[in-house]
Structure formats: structure tokens, C-alpha cells
Amino acid sequence: MPAEFQQLTIPEPIREAARTLGFPLLGAVEACGSEFFPEFQAWLEAGKCAEMAYLREHADARRHPGSVLPGVRSILMLGMPFAELEKIAEREHADHPIRKFLVRQAPESGSSEPPENTAFVAQYASSGLDYHDIIRRQLKALQKTFREFFPNQTSRGIVDTAPFFEREFAVRAGLGFLGRNRMLIHPEFGSLFFLAAILTTEVLPVSAERPSVPLLTREEQLEFRRRCESCGQCLCACPTGALSESGLDARLCASYLTIEDRSFGGSSMPVSSPYLLGCDECQRHCPWNQPFPPRTLFRLDAFPLTSDTLRRTPFFRPGPEKLEARAQELQK
Ligand code: B12
Ligand code: SF4
Ligand code: SF4
Known part of the structure; x- marks a missing residue:
């Protein structure tokens, strides 16, 4: 756990605006250097960042958030549950062409194998929308308030x-605790939420009170982390051995391999992990995510996809060629 930290006060109307914009989780802390930077450096040096060059190239900038906003004094951390993004997609983008490819699996089927001609898609992508676009827009609205x-x-x-x-x-900021699966977990939302931040040059006053619900106190964080020690289900569930006691090795991680890896075409990852995009296994088996929401399937028989169909969706990052190569691997 990081060293003792102090919560900052956020005026209630800003909290209310955040909730309305889809961020039920909001906490604020003083801007300070990263305590875990040496761990990150060791992770990079061990090659566990795979080919994510941007992590290496901008590594030093992560020492202090002042590299992101010069003069930053306070940081608002926000969490948006995946379900909120789905609501926005339903409301505003119901006709997006990518949504024809996505099918919600019936909750009772709960199988670990997808039906024929389909593959799993990680929950973060289940709305079919690129979360960056939507969250950036919501952040702008909150910055205005x-x-x-x-x-x-x-x-x-x-x-x-x-x-x-x-x-x-x-x-x-008290938004949750760090699980052994490396995810930020909150008792109410599990780990199925996105993170975002607003960095500001404003000095927000230190709060004299304990963090208000739903934020966690440090004691709660320590208690939940202790429970992790006697669980370890995420470590057993990882299909590729990417997750171990020493953290996550992106070179083996199905999420990295299906989204980021550019050396596709050969069998870059086991077919036994039937995901077209991302991977949720270390979250699906976590007790904090029970019951896990109905899973999302991608119709593999609907290819070919074009870059135009994929634009502004989470599938744009791997792109049509990589997706098609992966679909063929899964159909073999
Ligand atoms: C690179 C990256 C990846 C890589 C590498 C993942 C990894 N574990 O590092 C890949 C492509 C594999 C990936 C996969 C996924 N990702 Co990703 N990813 C990122 C990204 C861009 C950077 C993460 C990073 O810096 N990694 C390097 C490691 C060393 O850093 P770190 O895990 O953040 O660790 C820090 C803390 O853990 C701390 N620390 C270390 N030990 C300890 C111990 C204690 C007790 C504490 C308190 C802290 C602590 O030290 C580290 C350095 O400060 C972040 C966004 C961001 N800018 O932070 C999203 C992010 C982490 N990803 C996210 C998501 C949703 C995913 C996936 C679930 C997607 C999917 N379903 O396929 C998977 C989950 C894999 C997993 N189990 O972590 C979310 C996580 C939300 C959450 N609730 O935690 C983020 C925050 C994006 C977002 N804005 O919402 N991701
Ligand atoms: S996302 Fe999948 S492959 Fe990566 S660590 Fe989690 S379970 Fe393992
Ligand atoms: S599966 Fe268990 S050990 Fe892993 S993060 Fe969840 S509670 Fe912690």
C-alpha cells in the first residue's frame, strides 16, 4: 500500500455533477511523486511491458504528475462502471454498425466456451464504443463545473x-484497493470500471473527516488486500501464466496479445483462450465481481470488417487484419 495519504475536500455540487456524468466514484488527493516508480522501472527492465514502446519512451514522465500538467497541486480520481458506458451507448449510439456484431450471452448459459462462430469480447468493450471518446467528453463537462x-x-x-x-x-484517493490481479477493486463495483483523472493547479483543502462512502479508508484497503492473500483465484484462472506472484507479464497476457501485439498472423496466443479482444479471466473469477455480468460475444461469421466500421470503437486498436487473423485462429 502507498504511504499514508490525505483526502482532499470536493464541493458536493461537483460530486453530484460527477455522479450524473457516470462517475459514482470520485476522490481527490494531493499531487505528489509516484511511490511505485522503482517497481515500474524494474517491470520495464525485466521486459514485462512487451512491445508497448510508449511505456518505455515516456517512462520518466511517470515520476511525477507535474509532467502531465505543470504546476499540478491536486488530483481528482474518477471511476466509471462499464455498465454506465453501456447505458450511454444504448442511449446515444444504439445504431452504431459495430453493435450488429455484438451479442449478449444469455446469463443462464454461463459456459466457458462461446457458441460456434462466436468469440468472447472483454467486458470493457461490451458497449462497442471507444471509452476514451466518451469519458473525455464527460471529463470536459465536469471540468466546466x-x-x-x-x-x-x-x-x-x-x-x-x-x-x-x-x-x-x-x-x-480511496477509490478501491489493488487486487492480486493488479486491478483496482471496489466492494460495490468490483473491478468492472474505468479510471480517469482531472489534474488541477487548485489547492483543495485537506478533509478532516474520514473519506465518505463509497470511498475506502486505508484500514478498509488493508483489510481487503489481506483477504486477497488467502484467495488467489485470479492467479489460478489466468489462462496463459501471465499473472504470477511477481505481477503481470504483458508478453504472455491475452489482453496484450489480442489488443496491442503487432506480430499477429502466427499463433501468438493459445486458442484455449477464446477471446477475440481483451481478456477477463482474472476478473471473472474474482469474488468481488460475483455475479459476473452476462458475457459479450462477437459474431465471427460477419467478417470482413473495415476500418470505417471499427472507427471510434475498441476494435479499431487491433484493426481489421489482426481481428480477422485472430478469428481464423479461433475457428480452426
Ligand atoms: C499498459 C496497460 C495495460 C497493459 C499492461 C497491464 C498491467 N497490468 O500493467 C495490458 C495491455 C496487458 C492491459 C490489460 C488490461 N487493462 Co490496462 N492499462 C494499461 C495502462 C495504459 C498503464 C498501466 C501501467 O502503467 N502498467 C505498468 C504497471 C507496473 O503499473 P500498474 O499496474 O498501474 O501498477 C502501479 C500500481 O499497481 C502500483 N503498485 C504496485 N504494487 C502495488 C501494491 C500496492 C498494495 C499498491 C497500492 C500499489 C501498487 O505500482 C505500479 C506503478 O505505480 C493503464 C492506464 C494508466 N495510464 O494507468 C490501463 C488500465 C490499467 N487498464 C485497464 C483495463 C480495464 C485493462 C483490462 C481489464 C482490459 C481487458 N479486459 O482486457 C486488462 C487487465 C489486465 C490486468 N490484470 O492488469 C484499466 C483498469 C481499471 C481498473 N479497475 O483497475 C486502466 C486503468 C485503464 C482505464 N483508464 O480504465 N493494460
Ligand atoms: S487479462 Fe487474462 S491473460 Fe492477462 S493476466 Fe488477466 S487472466 Fe491472465
Ligand atoms: S481473485 Fe482473489 S486474490 Fe485475486 S484479486 Fe480477486 S480477491 Fe484478490
């Missing part, structure tokens, strides 16, 4: 792509 309270500050909203340890700062 924040500016009404604090007009003289500068802020920057980030999700995923900035050189910033979202999970480390989310733990500091």
Missing part, C-alpha cells in the same frame, strides 16, 4: 493515455 467553483485554476482531464499511474493514484 469545476471551473465554476475554481475559476482561476488550470485543469487537464486524462484517461488511459497520459504517462500517469491511474491505479496508484486511485488507491491514494
Whole structure:
């Protein structure tokens, strides 16, 4: 766990605006250097980041969030459950062409094998929308509310792509605890939520009270982490051996191999992991995610896909050629 940290006060109307925008989890902490940077460096040096060059190239910038926003003093950490993104997709993008390829598996089937001519898609992608686009838009709206309270500050909203340890700062802000599967877990939402942050030059006052629900206290974080020690189901469930006591080796991780890896075409990962995109095995077996929501299937018989169909969806990152190569692997 990180060293002792202090929660900062966020005015209630900002909390309310965050909830309305799909972020039921919101906490704030002082901007400070990363405590776990040496661990990250060791992870890079051991080659466990695979070919994710951006992690190496911008490694030093992760030492302190000041690299992301010069003069940053406070950090608001936010969590949006995957289910919120699905609601937005349903409301605003019900006709997106990618949604024709996605099928919700009936909850009672619960099989570990997808039906013929389909493959699993990780839950983060189940809406069919690129979460970066939607979350960035929601962050902008929240920054506007924040500016009404604090007009003289500068802020920057980030999700995923900035050189910033979202999970480390989310733990500091009390959004959950870090599980042995390396996911940020919250007792109410499990690990099925996205993280995002707003960095600001405003100095928010330190809160004298214990973090308000749903934020976790440090004692709760320690207690939940202790429960992890006697569980270990995620380690057993990982189909590729990517997850071990020493953390995650992206070179073996099905999520990396199906989304990021560019050396596709050969059998880059076992067919025994029937995912077209991403992997949820270390979350699906976690007691904090029970019952796991109905899984999402991708219709493999509907290829070919084009870059146009994939634009603004999570499938754009691997692209049509990689997806098609993976679909063929799975159909063999
Ligand atoms: C690179 C990356 C990946 C890589 C590498 C994953 C990894 N474990 O590092 C790959 C492609 C494999 C991947 C996969 C997935 N990812 Co990803 N990924 C990222 C990204 C961009 C950077 C992560 C990173 O820096 N990794 C390097 C390691 C060393 O850092 P770290 O895990 O964050 O670890 C820090 C803390 O754990 C801390 N720490 C270490 N030990 C300890 C111990 C304690 C007790 C504490 C408190 C802290 C602590 O030290 C580290 C450095 O500060 C983040 C977004 C971001 N900018 O943070 C998303 C992110 C972590 N991914 C996310 C998701 C959803 C996934 C997948 C579930 C997608 C899927 N279903 O396929 C999988 C899950 C795999 C897993 N079990 O972690 C979410 C996680 C949300 C959550 N609730 O935790 C994030 C935050 C994106 C987002 N904005 O929502 N991902
Ligand atoms: S995402 Fe899949 S392959 Fe990667 S660590 Fe988790 S279970 Fe293992
Ligand atoms: S499966 Fe068990 S050990 Fe793994 S993160 Fe969940 S509670 Fe912790």
C-alpha cells in the first residue's frame, strides 16, 4: 500500500455533477511523486511491458504528475462502471454498425466456451464504443463545473493515455484497493470500471473527516488486500501464466496479445483462450465481481470488417487484419 495519504475536500455540487456524468466514484488527493516508480522501472527492465514502446519512451514522465500538467497541486480520481458506458451507448449510439456484431450471452448459459462462430469480447468493450471518446467528453463537462467553483485554476482531464499511474493514484484517493490481479477493486463495483483523472493547479483543502462512502479508508484497503492473500483465484484462472506472484507479464497476457501485439498472423496466443479482444479471466473469477455480468460475444461469421466500421470503437486498436487473423485462429 502507498504511504499514508490525505483526502482532499470536493464541493458536493461537483460530486453530484460527477455522479450524473457516470462517475459514482470520485476522490481527490494531493499531487505528489509516484511511490511505485522503482517497481515500474524494474517491470520495464525485466521486459514485462512487451512491445508497448510508449511505456518505455515516456517512462520518466511517470515520476511525477507535474509532467502531465505543470504546476499540478491536486488530483481528482474518477471511476466509471462499464455498465454506465453501456447505458450511454444504448442511449446515444444504439445504431452504431459495430453493435450488429455484438451479442449478449444469455446469463443462464454461463459456459466457458462461446457458441460456434462466436468469440468472447472483454467486458470493457461490451458497449462497442471507444471509452476514451466518451469519458473525455464527460471529463470536459465536469471540468466546466469545476471551473465554476475554481475559476482561476488550470485543469487537464486524462484517461488511459497520459504517462500517469491511474491505479496508484486511485488507491491514494480511496477509490478501491489493488487486487492480486493488479486491478483496482471496489466492494460495490468490483473491478468492472474505468479510471480517469482531472489534474488541477487548485489547492483543495485537506478533509478532516474520514473519506465518505463509497470511498475506502486505508484500514478498509488493508483489510481487503489481506483477504486477497488467502484467495488467489485470479492467479489460478489466468489462462496463459501471465499473472504470477511477481505481477503481470504483458508478453504472455491475452489482453496484450489480442489488443496491442503487432506480430499477429502466427499463433501468438493459445486458442484455449477464446477471446477475440481483451481478456477477463482474472476478473471473472474474482469474488468481488460475483455475479459476473452476462458475457459479450462477437459474431465471427460477419467478417470482413473495415476500418470505417471499427472507427471510434475498441476494435479499431487491433484493426481489421489482426481481428480477422485472430478469428481464423479461433475457428480452426
Ligand atoms: C499498459 C496497460 C495495460 C497493459 C499492461 C497491464 C498491467 N497490468 O500493467 C495490458 C495491455 C496487458 C492491459 C490489460 C488490461 N487493462 Co490496462 N492499462 C494499461 C495502462 C495504459 C498503464 C498501466 C501501467 O502503467 N502498467 C505498468 C504497471 C507496473 O503499473 P500498474 O499496474 O498501474 O501498477 C502501479 C500500481 O499497481 C502500483 N503498485 C504496485 N504494487 C502495488 C501494491 C500496492 C498494495 C499498491 C497500492 C500499489 C501498487 O505500482 C505500479 C506503478 O505505480 C493503464 C492506464 C494508466 N495510464 O494507468 C490501463 C488500465 C490499467 N487498464 C485497464 C483495463 C480495464 C485493462 C483490462 C481489464 C482490459 C481487458 N479486459 O482486457 C486488462 C487487465 C489486465 C490486468 N490484470 O492488469 C484499466 C483498469 C481499471 C481498473 N479497475 O483497475 C486502466 C486503468 C485503464 C482505464 N483508464 O480504465 N493494460
Ligand atoms: S487479462 Fe487474462 S491473460 Fe492477462 S493476466 Fe488477466 S487472466 Fe491472465
Ligand atoms: S481473485 Fe482473489 S486474490 Fe485475486 S484479486 Fe480477486 S480477491 Fe484478490
